Amino acid sequence: MTALTNKLFLVVERDIRLFFQYKFLIIMRGIWFVSQIVLFGLIASRMVSVTDYFQYYVAGLSVMMLYSTALFIGFDIYEEAEHGVFEYLLSLPVSRRQLVLGRSIGGGLRAFIYVGPLIGVALYVIGAVNPLNFLIAFFTLFLFAFGVSGMSITIAVIIKSSDRFDILMGVLDALIVRLSTAMYPLAIVQQANPFYGGLTQLNPVSFASDLFRWGTGLEAIISLNNPLAPLLGIVAFFSFFTFVGIIIYDKRIEGGGWQ
Amino acid sequence: MNLADLFIMAIVYNQMLSSAITTQIKSYFNFFAPGLAVTGLFASAFMIGREINMERRREVHHYMLSLPMTRLELAVGRVLSGGLRGIIYMSPLLLTCFAFLGVPNVWQLLLIVGVLFLLAIGISGLSIAIAVSTSSLEKFITARGLVYYALFFCSSVFYPLSLIQQLGQEGKFPMPLVVLAEINPLSSASDMIRAFLLGTPAFSVNMILSVAIFSVIFTFSAAFAYIKIIERK
Numbered sequence: 001m002t003a004l005t006n007k008l009f010l011v012v013e014r015d016i017r018l019f020f021q022y023k024f025l026i027i028m029r030g031i032w033f034v035s036q037i038v039l040f041g042l043i044a045s046r047m048v049s050v051t052d053y054f055q056y057y058v059a060g061l062s063v064m065m066l067y068s069t070a071l072f073i074g075f076d077i078y079e080e081a082e083h084g085v086f087e088y089l090l091s092l093p094v095s096r097r098q099l100v101l102g103r104s105i106g107g108g109l110r111a112f113i114y115v116g117p118l119i120g121v122a123l124y125v126i127g128a129v130n131p132l133n134f135l136i137a138f139f140t141l142f143l144f145a146f147g148v149s150g151m152s153i154t155i156a157v158i159i160k161s162s163d164r165f166d167i168l169m170g171v172l173d174a175l176i177v178r179l180s181t182a183m184y185p186l187a188i189v190q191q192a193n194p195f196y197g198g199l200t201q202l203n204p205v206s207f208a209s210d211l212f213r214w215g216t217g218l219e220a221i222i223s224l225n226n227p228l229a230p231l232l233g234i235v236a237f238f239s240f241f242t243f244v245g246i247i248i249y250d251k252r253i254e255g256g257g258w259q
Numbered sequence: 260m261n262l263a264d265l266f267i268m269a270i271v272y273n274q275m276l277s278s279a280i281t282t283q284i285k286s287y288f289n290f291f292a293p294g295l296a297v298t299g300l301f302a303s304a305f306m307i308g309r310e311i312n313m314e315r316r317r318e319v320h321h322y323m324l325s326l327p328m329t330r331l332e333l334a335v336g337r338v339l340s341g342g343l344r345g346i347i348y349m350s351p352l353l354l355t356c357f358a359f360l361g362v363p364n365v366w367q368l369l370l371i372v373g374v375l376f377l378l379a380i381g382i383s384g385l386s387i388a389i390a391v392s393t394s395s396l397e398k399f400i401t402a403r404g405l406v407y408y409a410l411f412f413c414s415s416v417f418y419p420l421s422l423i424q425q426l427g428q429e430g431k432f433p434m435p436l437v438v439l440a441e442i443n444p445l446s447s448a449s450d451m452i453r454a455f456l457l458g459t460p461a462f463s464v465n466m467i468l469s470v471a472i473f474s475v476i477f478t479f480s481a482a483f484a485y486i487k488i489i490e491r492k
Contacts, residue, residue: 024400031404039412039436046426047418048275174263184271192271 007094011102012109018076019110026114029069033118036061037125050185055126055218060182062122063141063209066115067177070145071169073107074152078162090253100153100249104242107149112142123216130217133227137215140231143238144208150241157252180205207233261299261352265292284419284459292356293452294416297378297445299352301410304345304379305403307337308386311485312399315391320489330490334482341383346376360456367455374467377474378448384477391481391488413439415446420460444473 020026037058045054080086089099119141152169159165179196180203181189190197200206207230214227269291276287284290314320323333353375357363363371389406393399413423413436420440427437440446447469454462 024397027397027401028404031401031408035408035412039408040417042432043412043418043422043426046422047277047280048272049277050275053275175267178263178267183268184275188274189271192274196267196271 008098008102008105011094011099012106015073015076015103015106016110016113019072019114022072025072029065029114030118033061033065033121037121050188052218056185056213057183058122058125059213059216059218060180060209062115062119063144063205063212064177064182065118066111066141066145066208067148067205068173069114070108070111070148071152071173072111073103073149074156074165074169076107077103077153077156078165081160082162096250096253097246100246100253101242103153104146104150104245107152108142108146111145111149115145126216126218130215133217134215136227136231137211140211140234141208143234144204147204147234147238147241150238150245154241154245154248157249160252176203176205179203180209182206182209186210202233204234204237206230207237261295262355265295265355269295280419280422283421285457289360289457290419290453291417292360293456294449296349296352296356296452297375297449298411298416300345300349300375300379300448301382301407301445303348304341304382305386305407306344307341307383308390308399308403311337311387312390312393312396315488316394316396324489330486331482333489334485335478337485338380338384338387338478338481341386342376342380345379345382346372349375349379356452356456363455370467371452371455374448374451374470378444378470381444381470381474381477384474384479384481387481388477388484391484409436409439410443410445413437414443414449415440416449420446420450442469444470 041054041057041061045057050056077086080089090096092099094102155168156165159168177183179189179199181200182205186197186200186206189200210230211227211234265288269288272287272291276284314323324330326333328336353371362368385406386403389402390399393402411417415423423432423437423440426432427434447466450460451462451466454460454466
């Protein structure tokens with residue numbers, strides 16, 4: 001059991017180390033986050049009629065950041081396939097399931113390590129925290145990050161083409177983030193377009209954003225009466241992409257065919 | 260991503276506008292469509308810098324210098340090609356803008372295309388100037404990030420200029436950034452398209468001047484810096 005855990009830990013550790021080699025990515029995302037808060041968030045909050053929109057936006061921004069950082073693991077997989085590292089990983093004395101579970105956890109954890117300080121900045125800006133709610137929200141953000149990482153891995157091994165993956169991720173990123181409550185409250189999306197509202201309601205980014213706001217005491221803006229529904233949504237999202245992801249990864253990993 | 264901003268984000272923001280802003284811009288969708296064309300132009304024209312930074316690091320310039328053309332032709336050609344790529348990428352976004360906001364008359368159209376081309380050349384020049392001044396990809400990307408977001412967010416691309424000026428007067432936004440927003444060529448280009456298609460803000464020759472000055476400064480500084488860097492041993 002200890003040996004199995006150690007192997008899993010090694011896979012997780014490798015992915016975390018790998019991420020912090022992407023200095024440019026880290027710098028770019030950091031600049032993006034800060035400028036979104038101090039420039040766009042500040043000015044846009046004066047343009048809209050939503051109460052406390054600045055705090056609302058900053059909370060959503062943290063979730064958007066977590067989402068896009070956790071997605072990055074899929075690009076790592078293509079990088080490895082392109083340089084022949086994938087075959088090397090398959091030759092290691094680590095089972096396929098340990099490998100994918102470790103990568104999923106590593107992908108989510110490194111996103112969390114990176115976004116953690118930025119969440120601290122967001123909390124400072126928001127200024128209010130309900131400790132118990134926040135702990136629950138923090139835990140669900142972990143699950144969310146692992147789920148996104150698992151989703152990225154699953155899509156990467158299904159598609160096996162870096163160009164198609166790049167395009168699909170661009171489209172997904174544009175749609176998933178914009179059709180969520182990360183940037184605007186659900187009631188307003190529903191008012192703007194009921195179809196968008198329906199999709200927004202089922203979006204894991206919406207679940208994570210609403211729970212984070214609930215945890216930070218901003219629930220008055222989002223009128224989240226029952227946090228259980230988004231919590232279950234996040235658990236379902238995490239379970240699907242982590243456990244189904246393992247099965248898909250297990251089946252698709254062999255035989256090459258990477259483009 | 261650009262179209263998702265217009266057809267999702269702008270439509271939702273339409274519902275959130277405060278009454279004070281609604282009297283000023285009426286529809287956020289209409290307000291944002293010209294800004295979107297300008298952001299598309301900016302992002303695509305800026306891409307040339309990354310390529311030149313890569314060429315510099317991989318020392319491809321030895322090959323460039325062996326080509327049968329003068330240094331100046333090579334440098335100005337790179338700036339122009341970066342600008343042209345921006346125009347090509349931006350064209351469908353501008354057409355989308357016309358489809359929803361209406362088509363300008365011939366003179367206005369020529370002016371819009373001309374100013375956007377000048378802007379694209381200026382952006383391409385700015386990008387090349389940054390690319391040749393930075394020795395590593397990390398430095399280039401950091402500088403690009405700073406320039407990108409400063410020019411995007413301190414402009415009237417996403418919100419009316421009056422809002423930034425108002426925040427500045429209230430002391431909630433640094434005055435240097437307010438000045439940057441006022442002289443920002445992205446503000447001028449977006450507002451010029453709005454002036455022709457929406458009627459507000461009023462058209463001013465300063466909009467053209469701002470873009471022209473930006474373009475001249477960065478085309479020549481980029482060409483000069485590029486010549487210097489490719490000749491360096």
